Amino acid sequence: AQSVTQLGSHVSVSEGALVLLRCNYSSSVPPYLFWYVQYPNQGLQLLLKYTSAATLVKGINGFEAEFKKSETSFHLTKPSAHMSDAAEYFCAVSEGGAQKLVFGQGTRLTINP
Amino acid sequence: EAEVAQSPRYKITEKSQAVAFWCDPISGHATLYWYRQILGQGPELLVQFQDESVVDDSQLPKDRFSAERLKGVDSTLKIQPAELGDSAMYLCASSHRDRDTGELFFGEGSRLTVL
16 A cells, blocks of 8 residues: 655745755655645645656646655655745655545745745 | 535534534535544544545544535535544545546535544
């Protein structure tokens, strides 16, 4: 069964600094990987997804993530943080088709002015 | 842009009362999911439908929770009786049956507070 571990429940960076949110996964088959963002009292919005094409995936709002099979990782980065990036971020893994999506515990990103 | 619709957005109820949540997925999406998200945690799957059939309800507390999708379109999740520990965000999501990525589209969620 697949699983996701997000390292760090809370990350705080200064505005303009690099954002790095860590995600490691476990899957018995080649996985599909996702990052979702959640603003307070809202649903989840897809940031980006890895579906076995390019290992470096670009998403919305300037975020990108790199799939590293050897490290079983899918870390999320953004070169320069903006105040509007403050939110909860979830990494998720799927084994494809109509299989369920399994989420990590989430990382709360805080941006300091 | 097509969206997953959920109602109500917020529900406050007393312990032992019955509550119900409704979800209308994106048109044409055969797969529908109900997730529960406790504050500070990631969403956890409660039940998955393929058309009108349940394909995974292994994490649904069946003594008090029920879910149906009678015509394979919209769905209702019911809790009876509600307990304090049921306070959470209930998220509905949908996806294409034949998509091979497993990407889900989420609604805004229904926030339940049990007093």
